[in-house]
Amino acid sequence: MKRCVLVCLLALSVLCNYAQYDLVSAKKNVIPGGYNFWLYTPEDYYYSQESTPLLVFLHGASLCGRNMDRVLRYGTIDAIKRGLDVPALVVAPQNPGGAWSPRKLNDILEWLDANDYTYDHQRVYVIGMSLGGYGTMDFVGTYPDKIAAGMALCGGCSLKDQTKLGEVPLWIIHGTGDRAVSVKESQKVVDGLKRNRLTQRLRYDWIRGASHGALSRYFYSQKTYEWLFSHRLNDVGRPVERSIDITQGDLQEAYRKMQKRVDQLEFE
Template sequence: MFLLTVLFSLGFTSIFGQKIERHFNEAAYPYYLYLPHDSILKNQPPVMVFLHGKSLSGSSLESLKKYGVISEIIKGRHFPAIVIAPQTTNGWNPSSIKGVLDLVRAKYPSDSTRIYVIGMSMGGYGTINFTGTYPDLVAGAVAMCGGGDIRLGENLSKVPLWIRHGDKDYAVPISESQKIVNSIKKYSAENLIFTIDRGLNHGAMERFFRSEEIYEWLFKQHK
């Protein structure tokens, strides 16, 4: 862990053929970039975008190590995908997220039928709004304890989407997710999963980044 911390401070890490890089001043957001082993990378892997919550906001990328996908990578989790984790100081803009995604995909060929987005809290809002803005791009998305623009319901109905929210969330009430669910159901609920996590508050939802189920579901989705 000490070696990993030192390497991260230099902006680049290579472990067992995998790479984690920090990128600044290339796009609207700075971002972490995880590259899987070359044997995976050369075969055009899927891409997963992780959108953090408000508590991880900033511009140095350091706070992204606290929880979520980057935290899991630091702890040793391997993903069969390119992972992009941008950082914002104040809310998520769909076109700015796409700018980072386009930049990475231009450099590293990837599977255009398997582009995924996952986020929690503010990142849940970002996930919903990005997916609803670019439904033809996103193959699957997981939005936890967030909400979003209910005007995007028709577009969201076209994408496999897993929304989950704790019923004891007093930071972002579950009604925020329910509004999105209802807006989608006006068109079609065929691609929608809505999970109410009983007894869980806002912060407790980060435990799902440590589980397998959301990743297993996500990586099964295709355009």
Template sequence: MQRSFIRLLLLSTFFASLQVSAQERGQLAAMKATAEGGYNFWLYAPPEYVVDGERVPVLVFLHGRSLCGTDMQKVRRYGPLDALQRGLYFPCFIIAPQNPGGPWKPEKIMQCLEWVEQNYDVDSNRFYAIGMSLGGYGVMDFAGTYPDRIAAAMPICGGTTLKDKSGLGRLPLWILHGTADRAINIEESKKVVRALQESGQDKLLRYSWWAGASHGDLARLMYSHQAYDWLFWHNLADNPRETYREIDITLSDLKDVYQQLVPEWTQFDIVRKITTP
């Protein structure tokens, strides 16, 4: 693991306890009809980029069915943007597209990511994806379609619509699901695991089945720095690619995850356009 990653992980935990001044805030903007052929999306840029002009990673968040539509404020109800508002620190760009309805389309997600890559100085070796429920399907479909562009992915309570699942064996993938999930049966995730195991493509695969956990229990993952520490460890520049197995997350680890955040810390300004350093 590169030293820069160690520093990034330490900073992500350290800064979570700090209050930033107004001039050090990140920026959040609603990007509508911006990426041709892509979705409307929220774009967050951290202080490292806005203030210091550092090249930072990009995290793609895909929401579930309940947030589909055209009201972009819905996308901020849960997930990384809500975690950001509650005080979790993200030293990265966040792309949070809104799906108007139906399955997530990998090519439309990639249009958003490539637009950001073309317009901002981001680290193209560190693109990550996380999503839950319908978004869990979206993450697997997206990562399995573009495994050579995504450094690591974490699909939660999902599955995949891909007939060819081989791409999912080419990147670090941590699949998580609860055994008591009534919204999406855990069998949807297990199908992917079995397919990768049977084809011998499970070297980079991790999976966690949380006993007795419901659909809502798994949402806590997106408010835990551990999930993002695991994602951010990975880098496309690493050859050969490997997965980080030292970080483990259990449901008990996340029991008080919401209370551990710092809700009084607002670390971004909503703007019309992200500032380019």
């Protein structure tokens, strides 16, 4: 009888610990003066915490404000809700307005550490679009010792000293038909890294004729996350992965599959 009670208590303890990891939960006002954020925990997180990567998604200016539901309109968590498998803790902060603050983003990492969210510190990644593309490069360039890899879509960089971007595997992507943020903003970053001979960890693509919004499809491609997760902070020399390509065909097919999955769910 005692053995049975002990087993039941142990099982209850496990379930209670697991319950703190809601799949998608809103973290509001948990960091004084900091960002509110969504936190996604994968289903098997409780059993694989120490090997779980952490991904930070940074939205564009259109999602700024105080209504956190706006952050779910596109991006990594939206892709997960549509059926994409992203085996990582995903942080999706909301910027109330203005430029992304690298310090406030780092505050989120420190909050996770202080609140027993265990993850692989060698595998922290950031991806962002538009204003989030600026935030991605600013975050990478400020904390190159914390970020394993970054992908910056149709953005730029506001850091005065951009040389530390060369320390991190970084993929910069911009459409030449972008009327919201000119491709020149990304090109300036690439040109600066070239002048300083810091391109050994850099990838960049100028997508011919692509508009600003077209690059949002990268969030819905499995290859995007395969590329990011292929890097680790402790990789010798921290080389950039160049064998994984993401074609326009890949993006179109990925988004089509995501939309098909949503259509199926509506009728189930």
